[in-house]
Amino acid sequence: MSEAVTKKKEAGMATLVIVLFAICAVTALLLGLTNEVTKPYIAANNEKTTQEAMAAVLPADSYEKVTDQYTGGDATVEDVYSAGDAGYVVQVKPATSFSGNLTIMVGVDATGACSGVSIVKTGETSGLGSNASKEDFRAQFVGATGEVKVTKDGGTIDALTGATITSRGVCEAVSSAIAAAASMG
Numbered sequence: 095m096s097e098a099v100t101k102k103k104e105a106g107m108a109t110l111v112i113v114l115f116a117i118c119a120v121t122a123l124l125l126g127l128t129n130e131v132t133k134p135y136i137a138a139n140n141e142k143t144t145q146e147a148m149a150a151v152l153p154a155d156s157y158e159k160v161t162d163q164y165t166g167g168d169a170t171v172e173d174v175y176s177a178g179d180a181g182y183v184v185q186v187k188p189a190t191s192f193s194g195n196l197t198i199m200v201g202v203d204a205t206g207a208c209s210g211v212s213i214v215k216t217g218e219t220s221g222l223g224s225n226a227s228k229e230d231f232r233a234q235f236v237g238a239t240g241e242v243k244v245t246k247d248g249g250t251i252d253a254l255t256g257a258t259i260t261s262r263g264v265c266e267a268v269s270s271a272i273a274a275a276a277s278m279g
Contacts, residue, residue, distance in 0.1 A: 143214060144185075144199070151210030152201030154180045166277040168270050172197070174278060179204060182278055184271035185214065191263035193217035196226075198264060200235075200271035208238040208268050223260035231261075235268050242268045 148157050154177035164174045173185040181203040188196060195217030201209035213227040225231060234251050235242065242265045243249025246258065253261035 147199040147212040147214050148175060148177070148183045148201075150212045151199050152177050152180055152183050152203065154178055157183060160278070164274060164278065166274050168274060170267070170270050171274045174274055176278075177201075181205075181209065182271075182275040184274045186267040186270045186274075188263040188266040188270070190259065190266050192219060192223050192257065192259045196223075196260070196263050196267075198267040198271075200268050202272055202275035206239055206272060206276055208235045208242070208272060211235045211264065211268060213264075218257065218260050222254065223257040225254050225257065226260050226264050231264075235264070238268060239272060240269075242272070 145157075148154075157175040157177055159173060160176045160182075161173045164171060170186050170188050171184060172187050175183040175185075177183055181201065184200050184202060186198050186200060188198065193216070195215065196213070197215040199212040199214050201211075203209040211232045213232075216224055216227065218224045218226065231252075231254060238250075241249075242251060244251045244253040244258065244261050244265055246253060247262070247265075249265065251261065251265055
């Protein structure tokens with residue numbers, strides 16, 4: 095008896111390319127659809143977070159975005175909101191932060207003093223830089239005026255243990271917000 099040798103046909107390069115292209119196309123389509131479906135929910139959530147942060151740092155009846163009236167040269171100032179007679183709320187993304195992904199909302203009252211600080215977005219190290227959102231750290235900034243610094247740099251703010259860079263970033267944000275509000279009027 096002779097044994098028949100059977101050869102399994104191997105997929106050619108063109109077949110592999112077509113299959114890979116099909117997988118990529120389906121994946122891209124699903125990602126695009128997911129993005130379109132979730133976009134309004136993400137925008138609504140971001141707006142809610144912004145409104146809550148503004149209310150936490152400077153309570154007011156309403157907030158009006160006046161960023162286009164800001165003429166200061168500080169590129170870290172992302173948005174400025176007028177809180178009427180109460181003062182301004184300034185959103186700042188400081189250049190000095192450990193992760194480079196820190197966004198802070200700072201209230202500046204009518205006297206030019208910091209009325210509160212809220213961490214809107216963070217990518218800081220968990221358990222270290224992320225502690226900047228804790229009330230005892232943020233409370234140090236209330237009433238601050240002028241340039242705000244950590245004690246290591248000759249200021250009055252006690253830095254977070256193990257997170258001096260993040261602490262300096264928050265100080266930078268508060269200083270930028272105070273200067274931005276002063277330039278508004």
